[in-house]
Amino acid sequence: MEAFSVSSLHIPIALEPQIPLKKSMFFNSQVHSTLPLIRGNASKFKLFTALSPSPLTESSSSNLEVDDEPEVETGSEKFDWYSQWYPLMPICDLDKRAPHAKKVMGIDVVIWWDRNESAWQVFDDACPHRLAPLSEGRIDQWGRLQCVYHGWCFNGSGDCKFIPQAPPEGPPIHTSKKACVAAYPSTVQNDILWFWPNSDPQYKDIITRKTPPFIPEIDDPSFTSLMGNRDIAYGYEVLIENLMDPSHVPYAHYGLMKTPQPKVKADREGGRPLELSIEELDVNGFTANQGWSKSKFMPPSIFYAYTDPNKPASSEETKKSSVQKKFALIFICIPVSPGNSRLIWCFPRNFGLWIDKIVPRWIFHVGQNLILDSDLYLLHVEEKKIMDVGQANWHKACFVPTKADALVIGFRKWLKKYAGGEVEWRGKYNGALPPTPPREQLLDRYWSHTVNCKSCNFAYKSLNVVEVMLQIISVASIGIVATMKQGVVSATTRNSMVLLAVLSFALSRLLAHFIYKNFRYHDYNHAFR
Numbered sequence: 001m002e003a004f005s006v007s008s009l010h011i012p013i014a015l016e017p018q019i020p021l022k023k024s025m026f027f028n029s030q031v032h033s034t035l036p037l038i039r040g041n042a043s044k045f046k047l048f049t050a051l052s053p054s055p056l057t058e059s060s061s062s063n064l065e066v067d068d069e070p071e072v073e074t075g076s077e078k079f080d081w082y083s084q085w086y087p088l089m090p091i092c093d094l095d096k097r098a099p100h101a102k103k104v105m106g107i108d109v110v111i112w113w114d115r116n117e118s119a120w121q122v123f124d125d126a127c128p129h130r131l132a133p134l135s136e137g138r139i140d141q142w143g144r145l146q147c148v149y150h151g152w153c154f155n156g157s158g159d160c161k162f163i164p165q166a167p168p169e170g171p172p173i174h175t176s177k178k179a180c181v182a183a184y185p186s187t188v189q190n191d192i193l194w195f196w197p198n199s200d201p202q203y204k205d206i207i208t209r210k211t212p213p214f215i216p217e218i219d220d221p222s223f224t225s226l227m228g229n230r231d232i233a234y235g236y237e238v239l240i241e242n243l244m245d246p247s248h249v250p251y252a253h254y255g256l257m258k259t260p261q262p263k264v265k266a267d268r269e270g271g272r273p274l275e276l277s278i279e280e281l282d283v284n285g286f287t288a289n290q291g292w293s294k295s296k297f298m299p300p301s302i303f304y305a306y307t308d309p310n311k312p313a314s315s316e317e318t319k320k321s322s323v324q325k326k327f328a329l330i331f332i333c334i335p336v337s338p339g340n341s342r343l344i345w346c347f348p349r350n351f352g353l354w355i356d357k358i359v360p361r362w363i364f365h366v367g368q369n370l371i372l373d374s375d376l377y378l379l380h381v382e383e384k385k386i387m388d389v390g391q392a393n394w395h396k397a398c399f400v401p402t403k404a405d406a407l408v409i410g411f412r413k414w415l416k417k418y419a420g421g422e423v424e425w426r427g428k429y430n431g432a433l434p435p436t437p438p439r440e441q442l443l444d445r446y447w448s449h450t451v452n453c454k455s456c457n458f459a460y461k462s463l464n465v466v467e468v469m470l471q472i473i474s475v476a477s478i479g480i481v482a483t484m485k486q487g488v489v490s491a492t493t494r495n496s497m498v499l500l501a502v503l504s505f506a507l508s509r510l511l512a513h514f515i516y517k518n519f520r521y522h523d524y525n526h527a528f529r
Contacts (some may be wrong), residue, residue: 002307012269013228016053017517023527024096025308027174028170034520040140049219053226054419061306065265077282077283077418078283078418078419079283079299079300079418079419079420079422081105081300081419081420081423081424082105082197082198082424082426083128083198083210084196084197084299084300085187085194085196085211085213086104086105086194086196086197086301086334087113087192087193087194087301087332087344088102088104088109088122088186088192088193088194088195088334089102089192089193089211089229089344089452090109090191090193090227090228090229090344090346091120091192091193091439092191093227093229093452093453093454094111094120094193094229095454096113096115096398096401097111097113097139098112098139099111099134099135099138099139099230099285100112100135101125101133101135101136103336103337103340104195104197104210104335104336104342105197105335105336105423105425106336106337106425106426106428106429107197108122108124108126109122109123109124109125109127109184110122110133110134110137110194111122111193112124112134112139112145112238113139113158114143114145114155115139115143116132116143116155117154119186119187120158120186120188121145121183121186121192122183122185122186122195123158123181123182123183123184123185123195123299124181124182124199125505126181127147127149127150127181128152128178128179128180128181129149129150129152130149130150131148132147132149133149134154134181135146136386137149137405139268143162144162144260145173145181149165150164150165151163152164152174152179153291154180154181156183156413158180158181158182159180159475160174160175160176160179160180160181161174162174162357163179165435166176169286172286174438182199183199183374184196184197184198185203185204185205185206185207186200186466187207187212189211189212189214190211190212190214190215190218190219190334191218191219191227192227192344194212195447197308208465213298213301213302215302215304215328215330215348217306217326217328217330218330218346218348219360220348220350221513222350222352222354223326223348223349223350223353224348224349224350224356225346225348225349226356226361226364227308227345227346228344228345228346228361228364228365228368228449228453229342229343229344229452229453230342230343230344230369230372230448230449230451230452231336231340231341231342231447231448231449231452232340232341232342232343232372232439232448233339233340233376233442233448234337234341234376234379234383234431235338235339235340235341235383235423236300236333236334236336236341236423236463237383237388237391237422237423238341238379238382238383239333239341239343239379240297240331240333241407241408241412241491242293242302242375243331243333243410244297244303244407244408244410244411245404245405245407245408246270246274246290246404247274247402247404247405248375249300251271251272252375252378252526253371253372253374253375254526256367256370256371256374256454266411267331269480273292273402273404274291274402274403274404274405275403276288276289276291276401276405276406276407276435277289277403277406278289278406278407278409278410280296281410281413281420281526282418284298284313285297285298285414286298286300286410286411286412286414288406288407288451290305290407292307293305293306293307294306294307295407295467297407299414299419300333300335301331301332301334301418302330302332302333303331303333304328304329304330305328305333306326306327306328306329307328309328313452313502322404325349325350325351325355326349326350327347327348327349328347328348328349329347330345330346330347330348330351331345332344332345332346333343335423337425337428337429338423338425338429338431338432338433339380339383339433339434339435340434343372345368357428360430360455360456360459361456361458362453362455362458362459364451365455365456366518369449369467369518370444370524372507373445373522373523373524374524374526376442377439377442377443377444377524378526379483380436380442381436383433384436384452386398387433389431391421392421392518393421393489394416395412395416429510435528439523442518443521443522443523443524444521444522445518445519445521445522446519446520446521449521450520454520459519460515460519462514462515463469463511463515463519466511467511467512468508469509470504470505470507470508470511471504471505473498473500473501473504474501474502474504474505474508475501476496477497477500477501478498478500478501478503480497481494481497481498482528484497
């Protein structure tokens with residue numbers, strides 16, 4: 001059976017995802033990217049090598065102190081963390097049959113599908129009766145959100161429509177404002193549900209005055225754009241700057257991709273100088289030059305890298321197709337709470353569309369999650385060290401002398417100059433990070449991704465069914481052999497049944513190992529890479 005490799009996943013017999021990839025990966029060696037790659041028969045999947053940006057220009061002079069960056073003009077404009085649209089989840093991973101709990105900016109919200117209005121609604125995740133979480137409730141037969149603690153029901157505007165405990169002949173207490181749930185403005189854009197983190201009535205029509213950032217490639221029918229999401233056990237600031245840092249890829253993700261041949265023999269991983277630069281920086285974020293690609297930071301959530309439209313197509317590309325191959329790397333970073341964030345990723349491209357139609361989304365996610373796992377622990381610890389010295393002292397504590405760190409420096413400058421130096425939690429937290437959990441919990445893949453991804457959740461349940469069926473076949477085969485009377489069946493038949501039992505059991509164990517490592521927990525030890 002031919003080996004089939006997706007991103008860093010290698011199937012079928014060897015279940016360890018350690019196949020080196022040449023150019024494209026979840027996080028690319030040029031731009032910290034998250035590009036899914038299928039690699040099996042090289043001739044079939046050759047087009048995927050175009051996903052990776054062309055090599056960045058190497059820096060001849062790599063010294064760039066933090067204070068060497070040109071200062072932006074002094075202004076009084078400040079970034080308001082609570083006057084922004086925040087993404088909640090990709091629509092493809094929301095189930096219309098049940099409410100969903102999410103936390104953004106320290107706010108607990110419940111997402112549910114209002115079939116009466118044909119719209120997703122976002123409420124405070126607390127019933128006004130006794131503050132039970134509405135996300136643990138259900139959508140009743142009339143399409144209302146029902147709290148399952150005492151049965152109170154709410155419509156899409158947050159109005160209470162039914163209180164079972166209220167006497168039918170008494171006053172209509174369900175009409176009281178105190179019985180209503182706070183409803184947040186929400187909208188669907190780019191196949192993602194967004195919400196405005198202020199339920200004050202003055203923001204009810206905020207969508208008419210301000211809209212979420214729009215990314216045309218996601219909605220372009222000539223592009224394919226599969227999405228994924230993952231809860232991350234480190235904070236928003238560390239998540240964004242990690243995505244803006246291409247230099248760590250050959251080291252933190254070593255063994256998950258093939259990097260350029262090292263120019264220094266002592267450097268096994270192939271790190272090199274990179275010429276990165278910030279072009280414009282203001283309260284609305286910044287744009288950056290990454291050699292053969294451009295990137296934008298659109299606060300608070302989007303880091304968007306894309307092929308440079310001014311770059312001419314190569315002669316080889318022109319010969320093969322009249323349409324220039326284009327792609328983008330979209331990372332949507334969501335502040336959840338101190339020490340916790342959420343990542344939504346999407347990689348639109350205008351070629352190889354047929355692959356996404358036949359390959360399940362979960363196969364891409366297996367390799368992409370391994371990339372996230374491979375630096376998760378060290379970033380979790382790094383964040384604690386940054387908090388020890390203080391966010392305001394980042395520029396003094398961290399020595400970033402090369403142009404490879406230009407985007408990270410740009411983000412930290414934007415954060416300090418316009419956004420108060422850190423996420424504004426409005427007194428919800430005391431500033432301390434949560435304690436470090438056991439490694440199995442920190443790198444947990446089930447609760448951080450599998451249950452929140454329709455594709456991976458379906459695969460997880462289906463593969464578990466297959467595992468149980470293999471065990472049943474194994475036990476049944478042994479039982480049949482045990483009940484066979486000597487001489488009634490041939491020795492060949494008996495041996496065949498025994499072999500079937502052994503193979504079924506072995507396959508069930510291999511499958512159980514695959515399920516556990518790819519849907520529940522996969523450790524990553526850098527020392528043995």
